[in-house]
Amino acid sequence: MEKILMRGNEAVAEAAVRAGCRLYFGYPITPQNEISEYLSFRLPQVGGVFLQAESEVAAIHMVYGAAATGARVMTSSSGPGVSLMQEGLSCLAAAELPCVVVNMSRGGPGVGNIQPAQSDYFQAVKGGGHGDYRLIVLAPSTVQELVDLTYRAFYLADKYRNPVEILGDGMLGQMMEPVTFREPEFPPLPPKDWAIRGKGSGPRKWVVCLDLDPKGLEALNLKLQRKYRLLEEQETDYDTFGDPEPEILLVGFGTVGRILKSVVREGKKEGLKLALFRPITLFPFPKAALFEKAKGVKGILVVEMNLGQMLEDVELVVRGKVPVFFLGHTGGVIPTVSEILEYVHGLLKEEIRV
Amino acid sequence: MPRARVVINREFCKGCALCTYACPRGILVISRDFNSRGYYPVMVTDEEQCAGCGFCAQVCPDVAIAVYRE
Amino acid sequence: MKVVFERPKTLLEKPFTYCPGCHHGLAQRLIAEVIEELGIADRTIGVGPIGCSVYIYEFIDVDFVVGAHGRAPAIATGIKRSLPDRVVFSYQGDGDIAAIGTAEIIHVANRGELITSFFVNNAVFGMTGGQMAPTTLLGQKTKTTPLGRDPQVHGFPFRLGECLSVLEGSAYIARVALTRPQFIRQAKECIRKAFLTQMEGKGFSLIEILSPCPTNWGMSPKEAVDWLEEKMIPYFPLGELKVKGCNSRETP
Structure with missing residues (x-):
C-alpha cells in the first residue's frame, strides 16, 4: 500500500474524511491549525461541510447539532480551546451523541504556550466538564497510529454513542512521517434510529441533555456508568515493548511512549532489563493489563510531559504493591532519552527504596 | 339558539382572565370551581350574547378556548 | 357551525407548564399554527433554550434538540449545515439569546445562516426567579436590581433586533407583541414571513416577541399586559426592522 509523507495534523484530517466525517467545525489555535486548513479544502471535495466558528464554544455546539442529526462530525483544538469546549462536551456526553474531538495539546496552565505538552490528561480522562461523565480517550504516539486511531475514534463514537477525544500534542501534530491509510474493517454498527432528521411520516423525536426528575437523571447516570464499564471490558488497548521480564517497567503515553x-x-545496550507499557486508550485505562505487567518488577517509572497526571492512575492500579517513580517535564520541555536512562540507573543503583 | 359557541378546556385554563378583558361583550368570567390543577377556569355567562369574534381564543396564552360560529 | 378558532394539531394536546398570563404558550401556538399552515411539520427541527421554555419540545409536534444555555443558534447551525433541506428554528429567551448567547446569535445572523430564531423578551430571567436581564428596562426593579436598573451600573436595555438588523446576513427581523388580537394577527404574519425567508434561502430571520412575566414582575396578568404596552413597547418599538427582498447569498 502506498506510503505518503504527511504531517500529523494533516494525516488526522485525511483519516477523518476517509472514516466518513462530513462536517467539521473549529476555531484557529496553534499547534493544530493544519487540521482546519486541510479540511477547509478537503471536505468540500467530498460534499462535506467545513465551517470556521466564532469560538470554540460555538464550534462544539455546532458539533452537538450536527451529531444530533446522526452525521459523522469532528472538531479539533488545543488546550485553551478544549477548555472552552467542556460545556459542550458535557452536553454531548449527557445526550449520548457521538463525535470526535482532537486535542493537539500544548503547554498550560492559562494561555501557556504553543509547545507540546501532556498536561491536559486530567481534563481529557476525568471528564473535564461538569457532571459524572467520561470521554473515550485515545493517545497515539506516531502519525501512523494517529491515522489508525482516527478511524477507530469514529467507530467507537458511533458504537457507544459517546464523544471520543484523540489526545495528541503539538509534536505529534507537527511531525511528518510516512503513513498508509489502511481502511480498517469494523463490525457493522446499529442504525442511528435516534437521529433527529425531521419526523417525516414517523413519530417525532428529541435529543436533550437535561432531566429535571431526580430519578430520571440518576437513571441516565447509571446508564452512562454501565457504558463506561462495558468500554473497560471491551475496548481497552495498550502497547508493550522490551524485555519480557523487566526490572523496571516504563509507563508513558503518546509522544513520551x-x-x-x-x-x-x-x-538494553547498557545491560538494563527494561520494558515499556504504553496505554493507547487512556479512558478506558488498561488497568488489568498494567496490573499483570507490574507483577515481579522492581519498580515502575512513569514519564509524562506534565507533572504527574497519568501517574495517579498508575498508582491506583498497583495500589502500593510496586514502588512507582515519576519523571516529568512540562511547559514544552521534552524528556530526553539520556536523562531518563540516567534516572533509571540511579533507581537501580539505590536498589529502589520504597 | 346561540349564534356562536365558546368551548373552554377547563383543565388547560389557568384563570389568567386575559380573555375576560378581550371579550367585547363581557360574557366571560372566572368561575368559582377550581380545576384539578387548582386553577379557577374561565366560564361563559351568556352564550346568547356571543358574536363568535374569537378574541378570547386569540389572546388565550394556554390555547384553552375554541370558538365556533353559524 | 364554522370553526372560528381551534387549537392547532401541531400543538400537542397537553396543558402548558407556564405561569398564568405568560405569553410563551401564545407564542408557541402561533409558531405551531404557521408550521402547520406551511405544511412543514415533517421536516422542521426546533432547537430549545435553557429557561422557562426548555420544555418547548413537549408542546410542538416536531423533532427537537435542546442543548446548553445560549447555544441554540450554534446547535441550529450544526443541524442546518448537516441537513440543508430541513426547516430549522431556535426558540430562546432574553437571557439565553441576548446575554450568554450573544456571540452565537450575532454570528449566526452575520453568516446569513438559513435558520429562524424566536426571541421571547420579557425583560427578566424568568426561570431563575426574576433577575435582571439584558433587556430589563431602566428603573425596572428585579431580584438583582432591587433599586431599579441603573445605567451607570448595569448599562442599557439591549435592543437585539436593531443590533442584528445592521448585519449583511440578516434578511428578516421583526418585533411583535401578543397583547391584543390585532397584534397577534400581525405577529403570526411576521412568523410566517420569517419561515418563508428561510425557506426561500434569503438569509437569517428573527422574530422578537415582547412577552409579559406576571410572576416575576409581581403583577396580575392584566397589569402585566398593560405594563408591557405602556413601558416596553415605547423602548422596544413594534414592527418589521429589516426586510431584505433580494437573496443575500447572491447579492453581496
Whole structure:
C-alpha cells in the first residue's frame, strides 16, 4: 500500500474524511491549525461541510447539532480551546451523541504556550466538564497510529454513542512521517434510529441533555456508568515493548511512549532489563493489563510531559504493591532519552527504596 | 339558539382572565370551581350574547378556548 | 357551525407548564399554527433554550434538540449545515439569546445562516426567579436590581433586533407583541414571513416577541399586559426592522 509523507495534523484530517466525517467545525489555535486548513479544502471535495466558528464554544455546539442529526462530525483544538469546549462536551456526553474531538495539546496552565505538552490528561480522562461523565480517550504516539486511531475514534463514537477525544500534542501534530491509510474493517454498527432528521411520516423525536426528575437523571447516570464499564471490558488497548521480564517497567503515553521505546533500546545496550507499557486508550485505562505487567518488577517509572497526571492512575492500579517513580517535564520541555536512562540507573543503583 | 359557541378546556385554563378583558361583550368570567390543577377556569355567562369574534381564543396564552360560529 | 378558532394539531394536546398570563404558550401556538399552515411539520427541527421554555419540545409536534444555555443558534447551525433541506428554528429567551448567547446569535445572523430564531423578551430571567436581564428596562426593579436598573451600573436595555438588523446576513427581523388580537394577527404574519425567508434561502430571520412575566414582575396578568404596552413597547418599538427582498447569498 502506498506510503505518503504527511504531517500529523494533516494525516488526522485525511483519516477523518476517509472514516466518513462530513462536517467539521473549529476555531484557529496553534499547534493544530493544519487540521482546519486541510479540511477547509478537503471536505468540500467530498460534499462535506467545513465551517470556521466564532469560538470554540460555538464550534462544539455546532458539533452537538450536527451529531444530533446522526452525521459523522469532528472538531479539533488545543488546550485553551478544549477548555472552552467542556460545556459542550458535557452536553454531548449527557445526550449520548457521538463525535470526535482532537486535542493537539500544548503547554498550560492559562494561555501557556504553543509547545507540546501532556498536561491536559486530567481534563481529557476525568471528564473535564461538569457532571459524572467520561470521554473515550485515545493517545497515539506516531502519525501512523494517529491515522489508525482516527478511524477507530469514529467507530467507537458511533458504537457507544459517546464523544471520543484523540489526545495528541503539538509534536505529534507537527511531525511528518510516512503513513498508509489502511481502511480498517469494523463490525457493522446499529442504525442511528435516534437521529433527529425531521419526523417525516414517523413519530417525532428529541435529543436533550437535561432531566429535571431526580430519578430520571440518576437513571441516565447509571446508564452512562454501565457504558463506561462495558468500554473497560471491551475496548481497552495498550502497547508493550522490551524485555519480557523487566526490572523496571516504563509507563508513558503518546509522544513520551516513543521516547521510552528508545530508552528501552538504549538501556538494553547498557545491560538494563527494561520494558515499556504504553496505554493507547487512556479512558478506558488498561488497568488489568498494567496490573499483570507490574507483577515481579522492581519498580515502575512513569514519564509524562506534565507533572504527574497519568501517574495517579498508575498508582491506583498497583495500589502500593510496586514502588512507582515519576519523571516529568512540562511547559514544552521534552524528556530526553539520556536523562531518563540516567534516572533509571540511579533507581537501580539505590536498589529502589520504597 | 346561540349564534356562536365558546368551548373552554377547563383543565388547560389557568384563570389568567386575559380573555375576560378581550371579550367585547363581557360574557366571560372566572368561575368559582377550581380545576384539578387548582386553577379557577374561565366560564361563559351568556352564550346568547356571543358574536363568535374569537378574541378570547386569540389572546388565550394556554390555547384553552375554541370558538365556533353559524 | 364554522370553526372560528381551534387549537392547532401541531400543538400537542397537553396543558402548558407556564405561569398564568405568560405569553410563551401564545407564542408557541402561533409558531405551531404557521408550521402547520406551511405544511412543514415533517421536516422542521426546533432547537430549545435553557429557561422557562426548555420544555418547548413537549408542546410542538416536531423533532427537537435542546442543548446548553445560549447555544441554540450554534446547535441550529450544526443541524442546518448537516441537513440543508430541513426547516430549522431556535426558540430562546432574553437571557439565553441576548446575554450568554450573544456571540452565537450575532454570528449566526452575520453568516446569513438559513435558520429562524424566536426571541421571547420579557425583560427578566424568568426561570431563575426574576433577575435582571439584558433587556430589563431602566428603573425596572428585579431580584438583582432591587433599586431599579441603573445605567451607570448595569448599562442599557439591549435592543437585539436593531443590533442584528445592521448585519449583511440578516434578511428578516421583526418585533411583535401578543397583547391584543390585532397584534397577534400581525405577529403570526411576521412568523410566517420569517419561515418563508428561510425557506426561500434569503438569509437569517428573527422574530422578537415582547412577552409579559406576571410572576416575576409581581403583577396580575392584566397589569402585566398593560405594563408591557405602556413601558416596553415605547423602548422596544413594534414592527418589521429589516426586510431584505433580494437573496443575500447572491447579492453581496
